[in-house]
Each structure stands twice: as structure tokens, then as C-alpha cells.
Amino acid sequence: MKSRQILVPLAAVAIFLILWEALVLVMGWPNYKMASPSDLIPAYEKYWSLFLVMGWQTLWRTIVGLVLAVIFGVALGMVMGFSRTMRDALYPLLVGFNAVPKATVVPIVALMFVGWHDFNTVLIAFIISFFPIAVSVSIGLSTLEPEYRDILRSLGASQSQVFWKIALPKTLPEFFGALKVAVTLAFIGTNLMEIVSPHGRGLGALFDSGKTNSDYPLMFAVLIALAFLGIVLYYVVVALEKIFAGWADRTV
Amino acid sequence: MDNLINIKGVRHAYHTATGPLPVLDGLDVQVPEGGFVAVVGPSGCGKSTLTRLIAGLLIPDEGTVQVHGSRITGPRSNVGMAFQNPVLLEWRTILENVMLPLEIVPTKLSKAEGQARARKLLALVGLEGFEAKRPSELSGGMKQRASLCRALIHKPEVLILDEPFGALDAFTREDLWQTMHKVKAEEPFTGVLITHDLRESIFLADQVVVLSGRPARTQFVMDIPGTGLRTLDDLYTPVAAERLNVLRHQIEVAQGRVPAAAVGPDLPEGPGRPANETVTGPLS
Numbered sequence: 001m002k003s004r005q006i007l008v009p010l011a012a013v014a015i016f017l018i019l020w021e022a023l024v025l026v027m028g029w030p031n032y033k034m035a036s037p038s039d040l041i042p043a044y045e046k047y048w049s050l051f052l053v054m055g056w057q058t059l060w061r062t063i064v065g066l067v068l069a070v071i072f073g074v075a076l077g078m079v080m081g082f083s084r085t086m087r088d089a090l091y092p093l094l095v096g097f098n099a100v101p102k103a104t105v106v107p108i109v110a111l112m113f114v115g116w117h118d119f120n121t122v123l124i125a126f127i128i129s130f131f132p133i134a135v136s137v138s139i140g141l142s143t144l145e146p147e148y149r150d151i152l153r154s155l156g157a158s159q160s161q162v163f164w165k166i167a168l169p170k171t172l173p174e175f176f177g178a179l180k181v182a183v184t185l186a187f188i189g190t191n192l193m194e195i196v197s198p199h200g201r202g203l204g205a206l207f208d209s210g211k212t213n214s215d216y217p218l219m220f221a222v223l224i225a226l227a228f229l230g231i232v233l234y235y236v237v238v239a240l241e242k243i244f245a246g247w248a249d250r251t252v
Numbered sequence: 253m254d255n256l257i258n259i260k261g262v263r264h265a266y267h268t269a270t271g272p273l274p275v276l277d278g279l280d281v282q283v284p285e286g287g288f289v290a291v292v293g294p295s296g297c298g299k300s301t302l303t304r305l306i307a308g309l310l311i312p313d314e315g316t317v318q319v320h321g322s323r324i325t326g327p328r329s330n331v332g333m334a335f336q337n338p339v340l341l342e343w344r345t346i347l348e349n350v351m352l353p354l355e356i357v358p359t360k361l362s363k364a365e366g367q368a369r370a371r372k373l374l375a376l377v378g379l380e381g382f383e384a385k386r387p388s389e390l391s392g393g394m395k396q397r398a399s400l401c402r403a404l405i406h407k408p409e410v411l412i413l414d415e416p417f418g419a420l421d422a423f424t425r426e427d428l429w430q431t432m433h434k435v436k437a438e439e440p441f442t443g444v445l446i447t448h449d450l451r452e453s454i455f456l457a458d459q460v461v462v463l464s465g466r467p468a469r470t471q472f473v474m475d476i477p478g479t480g481l482r483t484l485d486d487l488y489t490p491v492a493a494e495r496l497n498v499l500r501h502q503i504e505v506a507q508g509r510v511p512a513a514a515v516g517p518d519l520p521e522g523p524g525r526p527a528n529e530t531v532t533g534p535l536s
Contacts, residue, residue, distance in 0.1 A: 154307040
């Protein structure tokens, strides 16, 4: 059971890499059209220290952005979940805000806080990822069946007791669902800023330098490194979900 | 008689987008200490509003709701509630679910004592051995039994049951009726039962109150003498049949299907009618 859970995904990755390599080989594509996995190994060998430093930059900014998104998203979701008026007031604003393509916000933020690269990057990661969290928490709270509330309210429980004992735990499965979406969104935000910023750092900047220097295998190597970080962070969220909302999983 | 619950002349309207919607108009219900009153009436007549009034979750526009002689102005900790939806918390075990009210209500019980009491209640309703299970592992009837234990754990003065057996199949429901009698014998309570099931009302309660259609007023009251354990056989006697007939007739009146002039127990007296039985006519 345990070994199956590890071996099956690893085998899938191996098959994917083999197909990729075969595709490039059969089509006879040069590496500036499409790099193959075997082109990536020299890129990692050459720049491994840069990958570590830049990868860390990207990772910590994404995590800080995410943490902020969780705090703000949950707070906003609570406000909208408990108050009908606030929900009516904030929803159109929030939807409009979310509809704006974040790629267009990036240059504006980059100019607004020019020179504050860490701040800019964290800000974009945050802006892009709080929306699903706020929506899921607000829906989770507003769809709480009235009987759940009545069970505690009839005993004289306070609003905050209802929140901590029932509303919050009941919303956790939706929250973690949203967090999984937010993780990938936050990575997009971080990288957009790293690529666009003139003196950026992080994997996005490494990608940009690959473009400038026509080092195409490096660009592909960055994409794979980003995918790897995304997978790691995603599974961290899955592990947290198992701990805090494992009860919601009925498949076992 | 000393009434634990005293509801007098209650009027209440909900405020909707299309103006006020009166749900209760002239509601009178009295429940003596240790009594068990079943409230029946047509669908949507305001029965659930009544439970919210007794629980203090709703304050009526007019009239008074008193428990133990003091007027209800808000929720108190001496109420236990169970609904048609068992609303057990999926992230807690059955034992933890039953103990939930002890975390809210001020209690003298230590954690260990509370746990012992929860185990005792679960055993009483036939859920021994299920303490560590999750709600999703239980059948509908078992969930209702657990929900009943949760409503009783803090020894409430008033037990409010809002169609707790409504969603169960007939056999499970009859099982739970008998469990209710067992529970009442072991853990005496004063209860109000909202139900759609007339057989349930005469089997469980010692008084049945029929509400009129919306806005609801108290239309008819029937006493069911002989508290204590009842068996399902008691539902198949001529007396029970006559009571059901009278109640069914009252419901038809409440639904407006039969003219109000026909109100009253004008049915022929059935054989074997106990001498002490009182069938009270419509309240003035």
C-alpha cells in the first residue's frame, strides 16, 4: 500500500520524461525549439548553486505571500460569511478585483514600489491567491445549517464559541480545497514579478536571464524546478489537510 | 397545577420582503413538570417556531413564554434540543459529540464524570460500543440516538424534540419510540415533541396539542392518561384507534378541509375506554 503510493507517481513521472525525450528525438527539434530532459542535466550541473539560491528566494516569498493570503482571506471570508450586508457589499468588489488579469497589475506594483523587490513579489503572490480562500471560507460559513447554530445557541453559547466549535472546523475541508488552488496561484504571482522586475531575483529572474542569453535549456530547467517546488508545497498542504481535516475524507 | 412551561397568548410574525408573515396567533401550551406534550398540526403552521420560542432563540411579538415561572428573554443553558437533522459534528467521535454541551454549559461534572455520564446515556439508548465511532459510520437511527444523548447530557429541565424521528423508516422509528420511554423512565425530563405523526404523538406524549393552520393557535388539546411504559400493542387498541380518529379529524379541521362546525369528539365512544380518560374539547 505504502510503496504503491510512492512507486506509482514516480513511475508516472519517469514515463512522462521518457515520452518527452522521445518526442524531441523523433521530431528532431533543436533545443531552442524544445529542450529535452537530457538537455536539462547540464543546465542543472552548471547553475546548481544559482538554482538553490534563486529557488529559495522564490519559495520563501511564495510562502510569505500565502500566509498573508490565508490570514487576510480567512478574515475577509469570516466577515462575508457572518454578515449578509458585508457579503452584498464586498462580493462585486472582490469579483471585479479578481477579474483583473494579474499580469497587468504586476508592472504597476513594480513601479509603485520600485526597488522593494521582496515586498513587491510577496504582495503579488498575496493579491493573486487570497480570493479563493476568502470565497471558500465565506461560503462555508454562510451555508452552515441553522440547526448546528441552534444546538449551541440554545445552550447560551456565544458567537465566538459557535465559530470555534462548529463553524471553523466545518469549513476546514473547503478551506483546504481553496488552499491547494491558492498555492499554485501564489507561485504564478511570485514568478510574474520576478520576471518583470528589472533587477529581479528568484527562479523567475533566472528564467529571464536564460531568455536574455538564449540559454533555452536553462529556461526549461527553471520550469521544471518551479514544478518541483509547486509539487512540494502542494503536498505540504495535503499533509496539513490530513492532520486538520482528515475526518472529511470518506474514501478510506 | 404547577406548570414548568407556560406559553400564554403568544403572537409572532416573521418579517419578510413581502411584509409581516404571521405564524403564531393565540398560542397556549402548558407543560407540567415531568410532562411530555406532543404538538401536531398541518405542515408549515409554525410548530418549529414554537420550539425556538421555548429555547429562547426567538422572543415573541406578544404574549409570554415562561419556564419555571420566569419569563424567557434569551437562550438558557437548561434546554436540550434534538432535530430531524441529527447535526452531529463529523470531526468528533460519538462520545465527544454527546459531551459537546458540557463544554458550553457551566457544569459541576469533571471531565471524567462527564464521560461516564455520556457512556451511561449511550448505553441506555443502545449505543454501547459505538463511543469511538464517527457519525458517518452510524445509521440514521443510531445518529438520532446519539443526538438524543447529546440533548440530555447536561440534565436539561426542558427537552425540545423537533420531529426527531421524521426522517427515519417506520421500523426504526418504532424502535426509537420505545427507546424514548426507556429514557424517560431512567432520566426524567419535561418534554415538548413536535411531530407530524399522530401515532407517535399518542404513543409518546401525555398530552397532544393540535395547532390550527397558519397563523397557528391552540385548536384542540387531548390528554393521554397513563404515563409510564407503553408498548406498541397499545397503539392497536380501540381506545388508541378512537384517539387517532379524533386527532385526524382535528388535523383536517386545521387544514381547512372540514368545516370548523364539525369540531369535537363527536365520534361514538369505543369499547374499553378507560374511565379516567379525558378528551378535552376546543379551548375557548
